[in-house]
Amino acid sequence: MxxxxxxxxxxxxxxxxxxxxxxxxxxxxxxxxxxxxxxxxxxxxxxxxxxxxxxxxxxxxxxxxxxxxxxxxxxxxxxxxxxxxxxxxxxxxxxxxxxxxxxxxxxxxxxxxxxxxxxxxxxxxxxxxxxxxxxxxxxxxxxxxxxxxxxxxxxxxxxxxxxxxxxxxxxxxxxxxxxxxxxxxxxxxxxxxxxxxxxxxxxxxxxxxxxxxxxxxxxxxxxxxxxxxxxxxxxxxxxxxxxxxxxxxFTIGSTEDEVRRLLHEAEHALDDSDVLHRFATRFDLDPATLDLDGPVPPEVSVSDSSRSIGFAQGGVDLAASDPALTLRRFIVSGGGGHRRVFGxxxxxxxxxxxxxxxxxxxxxxxxxxxxxxxxxxxxxxxxxxxxxxxxxxxxxxxxxxxxxxx
Structure with a gap:
C-alpha cells in the first residue's frame, strides 16, 4: 500500500x-x-x-x-x-x-x-x-x-x-x-x-x-x-x-449502473483539477490548451526529455490499446500515471x-x-x-x- x-x-x-x-x-x-x-x-x-x-x-x-x-x-x-x-x-x-x-x-x-x-x-x-x-x-x-x-x-x-x-x-x-x-x-x-x-x-x-x-x-x-x-x-x-x-x-460501485455513473462523474470533474495538471506536467503540456473530448495528443510519447520514463511508457501503452479513447477517459483510466479501475x-x-x-x-x-x-x-x-x-x-x-x- x-x-x-x-x-x-x-x-x-x-x-x-x-x-x-x-x-x-x-x-x-x-x-x-x-x-x-x-x-x-x-x-x-x-x-x-x-x-x-x-x-x-x-x-x-x-x-x-x-x-x-x-x-x-x-x-x-x-x-x-x-x-x-x-x-x-x-x-x-x-x-x-x-x-x-x-x-x-x-x-x-x-x-x-x-x-x-x-x-x-x-x-x-x-x-x-x-x-x-x-x-x-x-x-x-x-x-x-x-x-x-x-x-x-x-x-x-x-x-x-x-x-x-x-x-x-x-x-x-x-x-x-x-x-x-x-x-x-x-x-x-x-x-x-x-x-x-x-x-x-x-x-x-x-x-x-x-x-x-x-x-x-x-x-x-x-x-x-x-x-x-x-x-x-x-x-x-x-x-x-x-x-x-x-x-x-479503485472506484467501486455496487452495480454496473453505479459504476457507469461514477466513471462519468470522474471524467467530468477533470477540468482544472490536480489530476489534469499532473498529466499536463508529465508531458510538458499546457492544460488550458487540451481538448478533453478529443483524442490523446501526440505529445504522449516516450523521449529523452520524459521526466518519468515509466509514466510516459504507461501512457503510450494505454493510448495504443484503444485508439478511440478520448483524452478524458485516457486520463481517468490512468494515462500518464497509475491505473485506475472502475468496477x-x-x-x-x-x-x-x-x-x-x-x-x-x-x-x-x-x-x-x-x-x-x-x-x-x-x-x-x-x-x-x-x-x-x-x-x-x-x-x-x-x-x-x-x-x-x-
Missing part, C-alpha cells in the same frame, strides 16, 4: 498530512487486511502552485508506526541522489530493529527540478549519472548491512563481535564502514525500486526484491515483468525473482486475480485513498477465492513476502 498525501490544507485551516494519527489508522487498517506493507512515496520538494508531495518525512513516521503495529511491513522511499549511503543504511536498519525485522527501502533517483533546487543545484543530474550513482549507492548499502557477520544482538561487548570495514572506494562514494548496527533479523531489509527506464530496470534486477511499477494495461505489464525477469537472471542467476507490484486506484467488487476481484494468473503481476500497490473500499469490498472476496492470506505466516517483512514466491 502506498501512502499518498492529502490536500495541503482543509477548509478549516488544518493540515491533515501532518497528523500522525491518520498514518497510524491507515497502517492498522492495512494490517487488519493482512497486507504485506505500508509503502511511502516521497519527494523533497514542491512543484509549481504547491503541487507535489507534502507530508512528514517517512524515515521519521515509520518508527512511530512500528510501535503501533505488529506485522505489517514498513517501507520508506529515499533518494540516492540527495542523501548518503551510510546515513540511509543506518536509518533503514534502525527502523528494521525497532520494528523487529519489518523495514524496507524504496530506491529512487529523483528527476524533479524542484528537489534539485533544494539541494544546491538548479537541475537534477542527467539520468545516466543518477543511475550510476544509484547502483553504487545500493552496493554500498548492501555492504554496510552485511558488515556485521554475527547475528549477535544481546551483548554490547563490541570487541568480541565479528564485523569488518567495507573500505569502499568508487566513482561517487568512499565509505569505510562498518555500520554501527548488527544485521537485520530478516537478513537485510527488503529493497524496492520504482523506475521504468532501461537504467531503472537494471537497478531493480541487480538490487531489488520488488518493483513498484506502472502497469496501466495487462499486456504491457506482462511484457515488463518478462523483461525484468530476464534481466534479473542475467545479474543474479536463474533462481532470483523480483516481484512486480503495479500501482492501482463492482466482483469485477475488480476478477481483474486482480486475472492479472496475477496470466503473468502480468505478482501483487499490487493499493493507494491509500482506495484502501478503505479495498479492505471493505475486495479483501473479503480475495479471502473467499483463497488468494489472500487470512493470517501473517512470519514475523518479518521478508518472510511474508516469501509467500509470493512459493
Amino acid at each position: 502506498n501512502l499518498i498525501p492529502g490536500p495541503l490544507q482543509t477548509a478549516d485551516g488544518r493540515h491533515p498530512f501532518i497528523d500522525i494519527a491518520d498514518f497510524v489508522r491507515s497502517a492498522q487498517l492495512a494490517e487488519r487486511a493482512k497486507l504485506d506493507a505500508v509503502f511511502f512515496a516521497d519527494s523533497q520538494g514542491l512543484g509549481p502552485q504547491g503541487r507535489g508531495f507534502a507530508y512528514l518525512d517517512p524515515l521519521t513516521v515509520l518508527p512511530a508506526l512500528a510501535r503501533e503495529t505488529e506485522h505489517v511491513g514498513l517501507v520508506a522511499t529515499a533518494s540516492t541522489t540527495y542523501t548518503e549511503p551510510y546515513a540511509l543504511a543506518r536509518a533503514i536498519l534502525s527502523i528494521d530493529h525497532i520494528s523487529h525485522g519489518r523495514a524496507g527501502w524504496n530506491i529512487i533517483t529523483t528527476m524533479d527540478p524542484a528537489v534539485a533546487a533544494n539541494f544546491n543545484s538548479p537541475h537534477p543530474p542527467p539520468r545516466e549519472q543518477r543511475y550510476r550513482r544509484a547502483a553504487e549507492f545500493a552496493e554500498v548499502v548492501d555492504k554496510l548491512w552485511d558488515s556485521w557477520r554475527d547475528d549477535v544482538t544481546e551483548t554490547w561487548d563490541l570487541a568480541r563481535l565479528d564485523r569488518a570495514p567495507i573500505d569502499h572506494h568508487g566513482e561517487f562514494f568512499s565509505v569505510a564502514g562498518p555500520l554501527q548496527l548488527p544485521r537485520s533479523r530478516q537478513g537485510r531489509p527488503v529493497v524496492f525500486q520504482a523506475g521504468g527506464s532501461e537504467q531503472g530496470i537494471e537497478t531493480a534486477a541487480r538490487f531489488a526484491d520488488a518493483v513498484f511499477s506502472v502497469g496501466v494495461t495487462e499486456d504491457a505489464s506482462r511484457r515488463y515483468r518478462e523483461r525484468l525477469a530476464k534481466e534479473t537472471r542475467t545479474w543474479r542467476g536463474d533462481t532470483a525473482q523480483v516481484l512486480v507490484l503495479p500501482g492501482i486506484f 463492482t467488487p466482483g469485477s475488480i476481484t476478477d481483474d486482480l486475480i486475472g492479472w496475477v494468473e496470466r503473468g502480468a503481476a505478482d501483487g499490487y500497490t493499493v493507494f491509500v485513498e482506495s484502501l478503505p473500499q479495498f479492505v471493505e469490498h475486495i479483501v473479503p472476496l480475495l479471502w473467499e477465492r483463497g488468494v489472500h492470506r487470512h493470517e501473517y505466516s512470519g514475523t518479518t517483512l521478508r518472510e511474508n513476502f516469501a509467500q509470493h514466491t512459493g
Whole structure:
C-alpha cells in the first residue's frame, strides 16, 4: 500500500498530512487486511502552485508506526541522489530493529527540478549519472548491512563481535564502514525500486526484491515483468525473482449502473483539477490548451526529455490499446500515471486475480485513498477465492513476502 498525501490544507485551516494519527489508522487498517506493507512515496520538494508531495518525512513516521503495529511491513522511499549511503543504511536498519525485522527501502533517483533546487543545484543530474550513482549507492548499502557477520544482538561487548570495514572506494562514494548496527533479523531489509527506464530496470534486477511499477494495461505489464525477469537472471542467476507490484486506484460501485455513473462523474470533474495538471506536467503540456473530448495528443510519447520514463511508457501503452479513447477517459483510466479501475467488487476481484494468473503481476500497490473500499469490498472476496492470506505466516517483512514466491 502506498501512502499518498492529502490536500495541503482543509477548509478549516488544518493540515491533515501532518497528523500522525491518520498514518497510524491507515497502517492498522492495512494490517487488519493482512497486507504485506505500508509503502511511502516521497519527494523533497514542491512543484509549481504547491503541487507535489507534502507530508512528514517517512524515515521519521515509520518508527512511530512500528510501535503501533505488529506485522505489517514498513517501507520508506529515499533518494540516492540527495542523501548518503551510510546515513540511509543506518536509518533503514534502525527502523528494521525497532520494528523487529519489518523495514524496507524504496530506491529512487529523483528527476524533479524542484528537489534539485533544494539541494544546491538548479537541475537534477542527467539520468545516466543518477543511475550510476544509484547502483553504487545500493552496493554500498548492501555492504554496510552485511558488515556485521554475527547475528549477535544481546551483548554490547563490541570487541568480541565479528564485523569488518567495507573500505569502499568508487566513482561517487568512499565509505569505510562498518555500520554501527548488527544485521537485520530478516537478513537485510527488503529493497524496492520504482523506475521504468532501461537504467531503472537494471537497478531493480541487480538490487531489488520488488518493483513498484506502472502497469496501466495487462499486456504491457506482462511484457515488463518478462523483461525484468530476464534481466534479473542475467545479474543474479536463474533462481532470483523480483516481484512486480503495479500501482492501482479503485472506484467501486455496487452495480454496473453505479459504476457507469461514477466513471462519468470522474471524467467530468477533470477540468482544472490536480489530476489534469499532473498529466499536463508529465508531458510538458499546457492544460488550458487540451481538448478533453478529443483524442490523446501526440505529445504522449516516450523521449529523452520524459521526466518519468515509466509514466510516459504507461501512457503510450494505454493510448495504443484503444485508439478511440478520448483524452478524458485516457486520463481517468490512468494515462500518464497509475491505473485506475472502475468496477463492482466482483469485477475488480476478477481483474486482480486475472492479472496475477496470466503473468502480468505478482501483487499490487493499493493507494491509500482506495484502501478503505479495498479492505471493505475486495479483501473479503480475495479471502473467499483463497488468494489472500487470512493470517501473517512470519514475523518479518521478508518472510511474508516469501509467500509470493512459493
